[in-house]
Amino acid sequence: MRITDITGEIANGIWNYGPPFPEYRLMPLPEVDWVKQKVYCEIFGGLHSQTGTYLETPAHYFGAASYPLMDVPAEKLCGIPLTLIMLGIPDTGGSRFGISAEMLENAVRRERIHENRAIIVGCGWGRKWFDADYLSASPFFKYDAVEWLVSKKPFLLGSDLPRWENLEKPEGFFDMFYRADILMLAPCVNLENIRGNNHSLTVLPLKVTGTSCAPCRAIVMSEDEGKTANDR
Template identity: 35%
Template sequence: GMWSYGDPYPAPQITQIPPPAWLDYPVYSQTVAMAVQSGTYLETAAHMDQSRLPIDQLPLSRCHRIDAVALWIPRGANEPISAADLERALTNAGFMLRPGDALLVGTGWDSQWYAPNYVTDPPYFLADAIDWVLDHEVALLGGDTPRYDSPHHPQNFFPKFFQSEILLLAPLVNMAQVGTARGKLTALPLKIKDACASPVRALWIED
């Protein structure tokens, strides 16, 4: 039931381990095989440059109870998000976006998690939207789309995006349940040595 980016990224597989013969009673366990960009994941610039900070060295201060702003910009398949959309949504939210904040953008695309076009046709960010994000010096950009850039209308912003220290969190779910546009974000990765990303359980905390 978990999506995959497709070849060369393997589809997640969970396999039952047979009960060991050296025990007098049965016990059960599983093996899990998947790419580090699976489910909802947190990613560093090491995705594009292996000399950059790997996920296992990410300080706790960058992923636990960080100040965050959540914006709601409804979008359907292959629909873009522009800088003007972000500015308008931020104005409507009534909060300032401060340097070092996390910015989360909800479109409602998580409702298509099991759809065949979930990965191939999601909403995406225009290049000017990413410029807007970088100009605001956010520490993390999260969204409920599995692909920030469009496979059909490539914006090619990722080399510029990852020149900064910004983190990427995607794809989020349940953003429609956010009650207030300012809160705290926790997204704790596994300490997978030298990996560029890790699956996380992302939590939105409202005071």
């Protein structure tokens, strides 16, 4: 059994969606004057529901008309059968690249994707986690790509991309995606390092009441140490 941690690191200088999202800052807790010995504790300043790698329900889009993350039982988030789709993304010199349904179809070849499993799409973008253009130059999904993914009826859809939409010229797929009642996991790292076959995903978010999404720890378990997803 091989385990790959696909959770991005939360640290000072981490990427952020920008205002009004606060910037993360790790700070020491002031001295605790009601204990005799010196103790060490930290304040996670600026931590919000979409800090780092997070898990999200459709309530991010529909609010109270949908269900909060707390309503998803932990047992449903452990050992989810996983289909990993790895793509090669060309160097565009900093401009954003659109991922199409044709690219996804070519990547899976004739592999059958069963319903009610996790699908994660990766292109190695997690390697840029602390880079200045991690967010601004992120590849995005074209409408037909998300439509293709939704048609597979997954329980969860994830990727190593921090910005799925093209904000300059929106594809407009989020309404269709969230109405399909699919959990979102993003952005991930280390997808290019996953080896073996018969992958499963475990993703455990912070147990926070009243939110549609929360930072999480996500790992992929694989049965053997064969070739990487890029090599298959």
